[in-house]
Amino acid sequence: MKIELTLNNRRELFDVAPDEMLLDTLRQHGLKSVRRGCDTTTCGVCTVLVDGLAVPSCSYLSVRAEGKHVTTVEGILEEAEKLSEHFGDEGADQCGFCNPGIALSVHALKHHVNNPGEAAIKDALTGHLCRCTGYVSQLKAIKAYLEADEDE
Amino acid sequence: MKIHEYHRPDSLEHAYTLLQQDKHNALIGGGGWLKLSKITMEKAIDLAALDLDYIKEDSNAIRIGSMTTLATMDNHFLFDTFYSGMLKDAIHGVMGVELRNIVTLGGTIMGKYPFSDILTPLITLDCELEFYKEGVLPLTDFLNRKTRVNDILVELRIKKHKGTGYFKKIAKTALDFAILNVAVTYSEGLYKIAVGSRPGRAKLALNAMQSLYESNTPDFKKAATKACEELTFGTTHRSSETYRKDLAMEYISRGLKAVTPYED
Numbered sequence: 001m002k003i004e005l006t007l008n009n010r011r012e013l014f015d016v017a018p019d020e021m022l023l024d025t026l027r028q029h030g031l032k033s034v035r036r037g038c039d040t041t042t043c044g045v046c047t048v049l050v051d052g053l054a055v056p057s058c059s060y061l062s063v064r065a066e067g068k069h070v071t072t073v074e075g076i077l078e079e080a081e082k083l084s085e086h087f088g089d090e091g092a093d094q095c096g097f098c099n100p101g102i103a104l105s106v107h108a109l110k111h112h113v114n115n116p117g118e119a120a121i122k123d124a125l126t127g128h129l130c131r132c133t134g135y136v137s138q139l140k141a142i143k144a145y146l147e148a149d150e151d152e
Numbered sequence: 153m154k155i156h157e158y159h160r161p162d163s164l165e166h167a168y169t170l171l172q173q174d175k176h177n178a179l180i181g182g183g184g185w186l187k188l189s190k191i192t193m194e195k196a197i198d199l200a201a202l203d204l205d206y207i208k209e210d211s212n213a214i215r216i217g218s219m220t221t222l223a224t225m226d227n228h229f230l231f232d233t234f235y236s237g238m239l240k241d242a243i244h245g246v247m248g249v250e251l252r253n254i255v256t257l258g259g260t261i262m263g264k265y266p267f268s269d270i271l272t273p274l275i276t277l278d279c280e281l282e283f284y285k286e287g288v289l290p291l292t293d294f295l296n297r298k299t300r301v302n303d304i305l306v307e308l309r310i311k312k313h314k315g316t317g318y319f320k321k322i323a324k325t326a327l328d329f330a331i332l333n334v335a336v337t338y339s340e341g342l343y344k345i346a347v348g349s350r351p352g353r354a355k356l357a358l359n360a361m362q363s364l365y366e367s368n369t370p371d372f373k374k375a376a377t378k379a380c381e382e383l384t385f386g387t388t389h390r391s392s393e394t395y396r397k398d399l400a401m402e403y404i405s406r407g408l409k410a411v412t413p414y415e416d
Contacts, residue, residue, distance in 0.1 A: 044248060053253045054253060
């Protein structure tokens with residue numbers, strides 16, 4: 001099936017199978033930041049934004065993305081780099097496998113919640129499994145990033 | 153999961169016609185659990201283009217379109233206070249926001265999932281479902297029906313009674329399915345108690361509810377014991393039958409206490 005969507009602000013055409021998941025379409029397109037973790041909607045490493053909403057791409061049919069805006073971490077690079085500096089400062093950046101998914105969820109949080117506090121950040125982290133940390137360093141890093149972002 | 157053909161009809165009639173064509177044709181709601189199922193669909197019928205993503209309110213009921221996502225419900229002001237925010241508590245505990253952004257209310261209802269945290273509070277409320285051809289059906293009748301309803305769920309209507317509510321999900325981690333979930337409501341002199349993930353699907357404890365209704369001085373411990381006697385519990389890898397029963401006993405009592413209006 002031929003579908004057209006806007007991927008990281010560029011119109012792209014894809015030929016997808018009816019049961020193909022967005023994760024596979026994006027990875028076949030070379031976007032290896034979108035990762036396959038549990039493949040069952042639990043771990044969050046496959047998170048992408050569809051029309052600004054964070055969704056698990058492992059369980060999102062590619063055909064459903066037709067006409068929509070899809071964003072991966074490559075589409076928010078400047079923002080992700082700033083966030084990763086805070087991750088580094090707090091020691092939240094260990095293997096880094098879960099970082100792209102978290103960066104996209106933080107982006108969505110910033111755009112959907114006014115002045116997100118600790119509870120909102122924890123909520124945004126709930127859908128992400130990190131096997132290196134205990135989430136405290138990530139919580140601190142995201143908090144610092146959001147504060148710095150507000151000051152800019 | 154295998155899909156041979158994908159269709160996104162632009163009318164309910166078209167969607168319904170496709171559904172009736174072949175028993176291997178099936179509807180797609182949010183698609184959150186699609187990947188985990190072993191289904192093979194000849195034609196997958198996506199309901200995304202039917203404008204069924206809405207939350208409306210009239211004088212009698214809150215009307216929620218079947219394609220409304222759990223995230224939309226979670227963020228809607230109506231559920232902040234309705235029955236003490238019970239539905240919001242239940243929705244908010246479903247996985248992370250990423251999954252809530254795709255899972256739909258209609259998919260949750262039609263799936264009749266035994267682990268559902270949403271069905272448990274819903275059956276304590278006065279709810280009815282509107283199907284495209286079958287018309288209106290009380291939620292509990294639909295859930296108890298043994299045969300498959302081969303129709304399209306259009307919306308859920310929750311009657312706007314005034315009441316208080318309590319919901320508790322007990323799970324080993326935030327992302328796990330519930331070992332048990334409990335919902336208790338009180339409205340106009342009537343208590344309702346529902347227990348889900350027992351591991352069976354959510355059920356009302358009708359005998360316990362009746363005894364509370366008949367008593368002038370309700371005994372919550374006694375009602376919880378009665379509820380645990382009439383409901384069945386089982387053992388799975390998540391929990392033993394005894395543990396589930398103990399949890400139910402405690403959280404039903406707490407729920408009854410929480411929803412009871414304070415009297416001077």
